[in-house]
Amino acid sequence: MRFIRAAAQEVVGLFVGDWAQTLLSVAILAVGWLALSRIHVIGLAFVVATALAVQLVYATTVEARKRARAH
């Protein structure tokens, strides 16, 4: 039972570190889907990539700040 629980946690942990960050990434993809399915401009998906990249910068700096405060 403990092994199955550990495996399940491992599977969820593959995609989710912090639920807020994961939801933000999913929200960016959802907005991107909405935009990409309506506006057919070549290369528009680079905007989605840039938004995800900005999210990465935001999420990592926020976590670094939290860890610095905790110490």
Next chain:
Amino acid sequence: MYAQVLTFGAAFLGSAVESVEALTIVLAVGLTRGWRSPLYGTAVALVSLAVLVLIFGQLIVTKVPESTLKLIIGTLIVLFGLRWLHKAVLRSAGVIAMHDEDKSYADTVGELQGTVARQDWIGFTIALKGVFLEGLEVVFIVVAVGGTSGGLPVAVAGGLAAMIVVAAMGLVVRKPLAQVPENTLKYAVGLILTSLGTFWVSEGMGATWPLDFVSVFGIAVIYFGASRVAVMLIQRRPVPA
């Protein structure tokens, strides 16, 4: 061509990193408690992982329509890759400790000291659990990247090649492979997976990329640039008094 190379590369590098971690556990158990039981545990874990690849690989390749596959698996690859990139940024900035195989090895050996029975269930279970849990990430990378790119055999070959290389190195040196630049490899795999995932998920949404697959390199530049900016911002922040 580029897709096949990146598929092989992602599977090879991802599998290599996880194989190094699994090897550390198996070596710690084997050298402390004898080899028979941990090798049985490793074999059972590897067979289970192979079954997972076969089942999910077949399901993905034969049952799921291409656009749905790109949308769903692409999203999962993006989330998975961003997790690895996130950790890589924090490690590069010195916020969290670099993964240290020597320390992992010493910790596992410390936990395993004691008398050993003829049928060593502890050795068997720890090797099985270690290899299986580390291998789950490899299964995901191989199935997701291989299935979405239409190159499942290429991804499986990449994963297997890495496992064989790491196992051979482990046999030769008989100690944890602490010299493997594990953190750099994880950074590279995070970049590749996030870029591939973004490319596929956007295609699943109906997007058209300029120069088709070559755009993956442009996406990788964006993520690499962002990760370096993040490291720089974190390192520039003054330490609170």
